[in-house]
Amino acid sequence: MEMRFRILSGALLMAAFSAHAAPNPVTVFSCAYWDKSTDNVEKLDKCVEVKDGKLKFLPALFAKTRDVEGMSWVGLYDYMRAAGLMDADYYVRSPESYLSVVHFDNGPDWFVEGLVRSRQNGKVGYWDDNFRNRIAPQFDYGWQFKEGRALVCNGCKPQKDGEHTALVGGEWFYIDKSGQKISDVKSGPF
Structure with missing residues (x-):
């Protein structure tokens, strides 16, 4: 009996060690990017590695992409579609410094009044150009800021209108750059 226990314990330890020691697979995805030599959107087949749910942008991207104020735009459409998610755009500063931004009007949201929109865990917030959450x-x-305020909604729902999507219902209000509610809107304008 004791011998069986030792054999079984040894087998379980070997299986646990093998499972723990097995390398985590790395998956490589393509991306869209703004090419500095052609001044067009191009596709790079090996753009980003994904390991343990973390992105790492590859050196080939930085050699090709157009850099604006220390950032590059990257569209990770194949990666998102493989995960069953909607298209996503990123601003990237280095292989491991990036921010997912709202995909808006066929491309990435842009910085307005120093802030850009990002969707995290299904909610919209605002970040600065150093990727700090503000x-x-x-x-x-939430919409982009204009003259120090942004229109936002909670409880609004997307509704298809032909090729476009409108937001209906919910509570609509304006916020200031600190995120404080500054005025209500009686009904959603969109």
Whole structure:
């Protein structure tokens, strides 16, 4: 009996060690990027590695992409579609410094009044150009800032309108750059 226990314990330890020691697979995805030599959107087949759910942008991207104020735009459409998610755009500073931004009007959201929108865990928030969160992701949707305020909504729902999507219902209001509610809107304008 004791011998069986030792054999079984040894087998379990070997299986656990093998499972623990097995390398985590790395998956490589393509991306869209703005090419500095052609000044067009191009596709790079080996753009980003994904390991343990973390992205690492590859050196080939930085050799080709157009850099604007220390950032490059990258569209990770194949990666997102493989995960069953909607298209996503990123601003990238280095292989491991990046920010997912709202995909808007066929491309990445842009910085307006120093802030850009990002969707995190299903909610929209605002980040600065150093990828620091300035207004926590807490809104179902939010527009870009204009003259120091942004229109946001909670409880609004997307509704298809031909090839476009409108947002209906919910509570609509304006926020300031600190994220504080500054005025209500009686009904959603979109």
